[in-house]
Amino acid sequence: MSAHDRPGDPGSPGSAETRGSAGVDPRVVDGLLALAMTLAVSVVVAAGFDGPGSSGPVAYLFALGFGGLVAIRRRAPRTMLVLTVLGIFGYYALGLPVIGMALPAVAALYSAAELGRTWWAVGAGVVLVAVSAYFRVTEGQPVAYLYGYELVTNVALVAAAIALGVAVRLARAARAHAERVRELTAAEQAQEADRRLAAERVRIARDLHDVVGHHLSVVALHAHVATEAVGGDDAAARAALGQVGDATSAALRELRTTVKVLRGPVSAEPRGATSLAGVDALVRPARAAGLDVRLDVRVAPGALDGAIDAAAYRIVQESLTNVLRHASAHRVDVAAHVEDGTLHVRVADDGTGSRPGDDPGRGRGIAGMAERAALLGGRLDAHDGPDGGFVVAAELPARLA
DSSP: OOOGGSBTTTSSSTTTTGGOOOOOOOOHHHHHHHEEEEEEEEHHHHTTTTTSSOHHHHHHHHHHHHHHHHGGTTOOOHHHHHHHHHHHHHHHHTTTTOSSSGGGHHHHHHHHHHTTOHHHHHHHHHHHHHHHHHHHHHTOOOHIIIIIHHHHHHHHHHHHHHHHHHHHHHHHHHHHHHHHHHHHHHHHHHHHHHHHHHHHHHHOOOHHHHHHHHHHHHHHHHHHHHHHHTTTHHHHHHHHHHHHHHHHHHHHHHHHHHHHHHSSSOOSSSOOOOOOHHHHHHHHHHHTTEEEEOOOOOOTSSSSSSHHHHHHHHHHHHHHHHHIIOOOOOOOEEEEEEEEEEEEEEEEOOSSSSSSTGGGGGHHHHHHHHHHHHTTTTTEEEEEEEEEEEEEEEESSOOOO
């Protein structure tokens, strides 16, 4: 057995390329091929066509041997091919009945071609046809008969066996390639699903940061008001505590909604509760805390894609949160309108603005708003106002490309 015939090579029994079809044991296939070869040679021996020798037990032993060689065709296709050719030569050297040169070699030629040893099969076929033609001529066989029948028959058998083996190998390789493509496609789809899931979770985390930060700012503000009002203005204290309760309830509702989203199927669409239509409810706690919030939202229903609408809502929410936390402002102007396919959002306060030396872009709230706008193809600018205070201005496409 040569090194190229060892298991593990392409075409060896240990490789996926040579395994039988689903549910068919390769040993069963080889057994059927061996039986077919044995019976075919035995039938020709029994017929005794043009044979000088007798169809005795030796001839049938050769038939059995030609069939038995099929057992090693997967492990050692070249060894099988060489032994088959030598067996044919030995058969005729013993003067046994004529069985043709190509017939006993059909299985060997087919197996060599099927298992990737095509040139060995071609070489063996040429040798068999050439030797057969030579001895036919030396025996006085008419050349016209040789070229008109004998040679054509042998060449046809050899070519058919090799072509069938090559076709089976190529079909198997095509199936294996298609399977690899299917696996790679499935892996790519799984990776894309993971990326979508990760992007959705990042979006949810941003939303949760905005919601919880806003409500906690409201809670802190009203808790401070209640602390100062206790004993002096119990009605104001009760009102402030009521606002604390409302803010915490809203935050808990948002948290429960987020948990449901995380446990449920991933959706690429933003949640419908966050849109510019809900800005009135958003500014209500800030107004209750004494902040003068003036709204100028002129956006027609359906004028914005859902993602844009939700992003604008979050920008307003985060801006109001920053005003409540840092600005010491008395008034906030919130404006939004669509012009030439672009949504313009502006939140301006009359507070202290940024402190000397501070970079307003360093805050995670402003950075998160800028990232949100950039992801949607827009931009956000945060800077001190010309007359004091602080301004957040965003431009977003009304429709996603």
